Amino acid sequence: MAKHDANLSLLFHALADPTRRSILTRLAEGSARVTELSEPSGLRLPTVMRHLSVLEEAGLIVTSKDGRVRTCAIVPEALAPVRTWLDEQRGLWEARLDRLEAFAMKAKKEDTQ
């Protein structure tokens, strides 16, 4: 549970930055070299590298090096825990609404008897 929690925190932290989200959106269209990610965004290479390292630590991307060229690819299934967490929250909320509805119907029934 603690490990699961730490992973979720890393994922949410990685997603909390617009540059990192735009890198993920770019990589969803296909793998890219680090220079291909820095040039269109106008970001300096060290800045891009720092964002990539946060994304890699969260497991959202993998990078590989061939000589001096580093290529990045997304790991789409890495977003699954985020989706699961959202579904769990929705489940809790809907269960609460169901309880409230049942309570209201019971109160109404008792009122009409």
Add this chain to the structure above:
Amino acid sequence: MAKHDANLSLLFHALADPTRRSILTRLAEGSARVTELSEPSGLRLPTVMRHLSVLEEAGLIVTSKDGRVRTCAIVPEALAPVRTWLDEQRGLWEARLDRLEAFAMKAKKEDTQ
């Protein structure tokens, strides 16, 4: 777009902490006073207040004060942009897979002709 991006960043940042996620999970079961949130968790009141302020800034909870008692409630629909972002990412990824599949089928067809 910039405003939408800033809102998403606030949401992801708010969710990047296990204590804040556990507060949301607790509030999904029903509204609670600040002391009800701090006592079971063993957290000091100022710590809880700081987390609540991050959640409130992201629009994930609302708080109201009656005398000296502050009550917190979740805003379930506030998670919608997170879900939308995840769906968009999945859409991009699936579109890419479709393109790859079409490309592979075309190559196979040309190969057998």
